[in-house]
Amino acid sequence: MKTIVIGVIGADVHAVGNKIIEYTLINNGYHVVNIGVLSSQEDFINAAIETDADLILVSSLYGHGEIDCRGMRDKCIESGIGDILLYVGGNIVVGKQDFSEVKKTFLDMGFNRVYSPGTPIEDALSDIKEDLGE
Amino acid sequence: MAKYLLIDFGSTFTKLCAVDTEAEDIIDTASYFTTVDEDISIGYHEALKRLYDKIGKDIEFEQVIACSSAAGGLKMAAIGLVEELTAEAAKRVCLGAGAKVDLVLSHHINKHEVQKILDENIDIILLAGGADGGNSECVLYNAELLGKMNVRVPIIFAGNKSARDEIENIFNKYNLDGYICDNVMPKVNSLNTEPAREKIREIFLNKIIEAKGIKSIESEIDQVILPTPNAVLEAAKLLAQGYLNESGFGDIVLIDIGGATTDMYSICNATKRSDVIIHGLEEPFAKRTVEGDLGMRYSAPGIIKSLSLQEIEFINKEKKVDIEKEVKKRYENVKSLPQNKHDEFIDLFLAEICAYRAMHRHVGRIEEVYTPMGKVYNQVGKDLTEIKYVIGTGGVIINSKDKESILKRTTNILHNAQELRPNDPKFYVDQKYIIAAMGLLSKINPLAALRIMKKNIVRI
Numbered sequence: 001m002k003t004i005v006i007g008v009i010g011a012d013v014h015a016v017g018n019k020i021i022e023y024t025l026i027n028n029g030y031h032v033v034n035i036g037v038l039s040s041q042e043d044f045i046n047a048a049i050e051t052d053a054d055l056i057l058v059s060s061l062y063g064h065g066e067i068d069c070r071g072m073r074d075k076c077i078e079s080g081i082g083d084i085l086l087y088v089g090g091n092i093v094v095g096k097q098d099f100s101e102v103k104k105t106f107l108d109m110g111f112n113r114v115y116s117p118g119t120p121i122e123d124a125l126s127d128i129k130e131d132l133g134e
Numbered sequence: 135m136a137k138y139l140l141i142d143f144g145s146t147f148t149k150l151c152a153v154d155t156e157a158e159d160i161i162d163t164a165s166y167f168t169t170v171d172e173d174i175s176i177g178y179h180e181a182l183k184r185l186y187d188k189i190g191k192d193i194e195f196e197q198v199i200a201c202s203s204a205a206g207g208l209k210m211a212a213i214g215l216v217e218e219l220t221a222e223a224a225k226r227v228c229l230g231a232g233a234k235v236d237l238v239l240s241h242h243i244n245k246h247e248v249q250k251i252l253d254e255n256i257d258i259i260l261l262a263g264g265a266d267g268g269n270s271e272c273v274l275y276n277a278e279l280l281g282k283m284n285v286r287v288p289i290i291f292a293g294n295k296s297a298r299d300e301i302e303n304i305f306n307k308y309n310l311d312g313y314i315c316d317n318v319m320p321k322v323n324s325l326n327t328e329p330a331r332e333k334i335r336e337i338f339l340n341k342i343i344e345a346k347g348i349k350s351i352e353s354e355i356d357q358v359i360l361p362t363p364n365a366v367l368e369a370a371k372l373l374a375q376g377y378l379n380e381s382g383f384g385d386i387v388l389i390d391i392g393g394a395t396t397d398m399y400s401i402c403n404a405t406k407r408s409d410v411i412i413h414g415l416e417e418p419f420a421k422r423t424v425e426g427d428l429g430m431r432y433s434a435p436g437i438i439k440s441l442s443l444q445e446i447e448f449i450n451k452e453k454k455v456d457i458e459k460e461v462k463k464r465y466e467n468v469k470s471l472p473q474n475k476h477d478e479f480i481d482l483f484l485a486e487i488c489a490y491r492a493m494h495r496h497v498g499r500i501e502e503v504y505t506p507m508g509k510v511y512n513q514v515g516k517d518l519t520e521i522k523y524v525i526g527t528g529g530v531i532i533n534s535k536d537k538e539s540i541l542k543r544t545t546n547i548l549h550n551a552q553e554l555r556p557n558d559p560k561f562y563v564d565q566k567y568i569i570a571a572m573g574l575l576s577k578i579n580p581l582a583a584l585r586i587m588k589k590n591i592v593r594i
Contacts, residue, residue: 003268011503013411013510031267033322038411038503038512046216047322051268062506080241 002132003053005044007035010068014061017090021057024121030128041072045079054132055085057124065092066105073110085131089115089124137161137193138578140571141178141200141355142362143168143348145207146393146469148177150185151571152193155582160590162188163566170204174351198355199574203232203362205346208338211237211256214318215263215272220293222415223319224262227292227327229422231334232364233258234395236426243276248283256287257342258334264294266320273297274304281308288337292318292330313337325416335360363397363422365573366390366527371420372572373525373587374401377580383523387556388569389489389544391528393431393468396488398423398496398544400516410500410511417516423496428488430481430530431468434461437487455480478535485530489543498554513554519546521556525591527564537563537594561594 004025008018015037025032033051035043044056056076060068069088076082088111093102099116106114113127136155141148148168152161164185169177186192210233214221221240228235236254239247251259259280263273273293280289281304288311291301295317305312316329343349343358352358360368366388376382385402404417427436438446438461449457460480464470472478498515526532526541534540538561546555568590575583 001267011505011510013505013507033265035322036411038413038510042218043413046219049216049269050219050263050265050319050322052264052270053268 001029001031002055003031003033003051004055004057004128005033005035005048005051005053006057006059007039007044008037008059008061009039009041009044010060010062010064011038012060012062012064013037014059014090017061018059021059021121024125025128028125041068041075044072045075045081048081048084049079053084055087055128058086058088059090060088060092061090063091063094065090069106069109069111076110085113086111087113087115087124087127089119091117137195138575139195139198139355140574141198142365142570143170143174143200143202143204143351143358144362145203148174148181149567149571150181151568152185152189152195153571153575153582153586155575155579158582158585158589160566160568160586161193163568164188168204170347174204174348175354178351178354197578199578200351200355200358201360201362201365201570201574202343202346202348202358204348206234206255207363208233208334208342208361209236209255209257210234210334211239211251211259213239213243213259213261213263213276215241215269219322219415220262220264220319223325224260224292226325226415226418226421227318227330228260228334229424230327230364230367230418230420231331231338232361232367233334234424234426242272243279245279245283248279248285251285251287252283257345258337259285259287259289260318260330260334261289261291262293262318264297264317265322266295266317268294268296270294270297270300274300277301277304281305281310284308286311288313288341290315290330290333290337292316292333295320319415323415325418327418335364359574359577362570363424365570366397367399367420367422367573368576369569369573369583369587370399370401372576372580372584373591377584380581380584382584385521386523386525387518387521387544387559388525388527389492389531389541391485391488391526391530391540392429394426394429394433396425396428396492398425398492400496400518400521402516402518402521404498404515405513405517406520407511407517410513410517412513414514417498421496421516423492425488425492425495428491430484430488431464431470434464434484437461437484440487440491453483481530482534482536482539485534485540486543489540493544493555494553499552500554501552515554517554519554519557521559523562524556524559525562525564527567527569529567532563532565532567537561541594562591563594564591566590
């Protein structure tokens with residue numbers, strides 16, 4: 001069974017979407033490790049190491065995603081899980097910025113998939129299936 | 135006849151406590167130096183003679199049981215994967231089992247670290263790593279290295295269950311003294327202490343006390359059943375929770391300042407509040423932390439190390455002492471007792487620092503986080519603000535002329551809003567030094583043990 005670590009990064013307490021993601025992933029046969037809200041990069045990475053996770057799915061709903069996610073790939077590399085898949089989604093930046101640029105910023109930061117506001121979880125799910133296998 | 139003799143073979147003193155469970159009270163107590171280097175029974179007989187002299191006659195006891203921290207106590211190494219997760223979980227299990235944790239190792243261990251395990255005469259290794267179904271590679275690597283380096287001490291595997299079969303193979307391949315039990319952290323951030331703790335106790339009884347020359351006493355007494363700090367933890371739990379219809383104190387903190395360590399126990403949930411978000415590894419309801427660098431004699435130099443140069447200078451000037459000289463004196467003569475007012479003053483001062491620092495490391499912290507949804511509270515560790523009772527034990531507190539001043543150092547005297555120290559507790563003292571004995575008695579007659587504690591642990 002593939003393992004996915006999910007959680008909400010930074011000083012962000014939006015818990016509803018987090019629960020929806022957990023519910024959907026479990027129903028699709030994934031082992032979900034939900035570290036909840038107010039989580040730091042280290043919380044995600046530590047959980048991924050202990051659980052031998054295949055993917056870290058970071059949620060950020062309050063617009064500070066860029067600051068909170070910066071350097072996360074480097075920390076993964078330092079921690080010995082440099083190859084892990086990193087996804088990010090939610091309202092990851094403030095205001096109405098051109099999403100293609102936002103996406104590029106996060107891809108450059110080492111994220112494998114970046115989702116725009118309002119993306120249904122089903123879209124991410126098909127990517128997960130593609131990346132991890134069924 | 136319901137008379138029991140409860141013994142605590144300590145590192146310095148062998149302490150005896152005779153109780154009558156029908157009268158639900160202590161008959162008397164006595165102590166003598168622990169003589170584990172020659173023959174542990176010499177000190178025991180001497181203490182027993184003193185006890186009988188005090189009582190005025192010999193007594194036939196229904197049962198004689200003991201706990202022990204003699205010959206260095208139970209020394210353990212905790213191995214895990216991530217420092218804040220399985221390594222911390224393993225460490226907490228060891229502490230809860232009454233061990234001294236001399237080494238905490240994480241990730242892939244190296245030969246140098248294994249050599250340390252061998253050099254420091256570790257009694258038991260607790261080997262964890264990986265949540266269930268998670269990482270197996272690291273714990274297998276570590277087990278393999280322990281085998282290759284021919285480590286002969288008992289190894290308890292309490293890591294990822296998926297690695298169990300291969301771990302058993304490694305144990306067999308190298309002929310290790312291996313034991314298997316449930317994972318200390320089956321899921322991320324959840325703590326599972328009981329199975330590993332029980333296994334540690336079992337090995338302590340069957341192997342460690344024999345290796346330390348304590349087993350020989352069992353021809354004269356019934357059994358050594360617990361490491362002393364574990365007995366104290368059991369007593370603290372009973373005193374807090376009560377037994378059947380006999381109520382306990384509720385949530386408590388207990389501090390034991392000794393010659394070599396300062397032990398802090400808190401018996402309560404992590405928080406009572408609903409408006410905080412708790413982070414990190416789950417906190418045990420009955421939590422013990424040990425500060426090996428804070429003590430009145432052997433570990434007195436650690437107190438100096440915990441101070442900055444400015445602080446030392448300030449203390450010397452303010453208190454008109456040479457604190458470094460005083461500490462050296464105590465370290466060089468660990469059996470020394472205060473001879474005059476000056477000695478008492480220094481001991482009191484050192485005990486205050488031990489209490490303050492030990493609580494600083496034991497207690498949880500809270501921070502306010504401003505989010506777009508308003509202010510939220512992020513908590514790590516245990517919230518002790520609502521604790522109603524702080525209980526002191528250990529020679530320096532019991533014999534001090536200003537017990538309250540020491541115990542007060544566990545509270546929030548500096549008004550640090552982040553540290554969740556007790557706000558306004560009542561202070562109690564284990565005046566007759568019976569807590570460990572009551573932990574032993576709780577295994578035979580919990581109700582009597584509880585009532586005796588409630589009678590003899592007094593408010594100051």
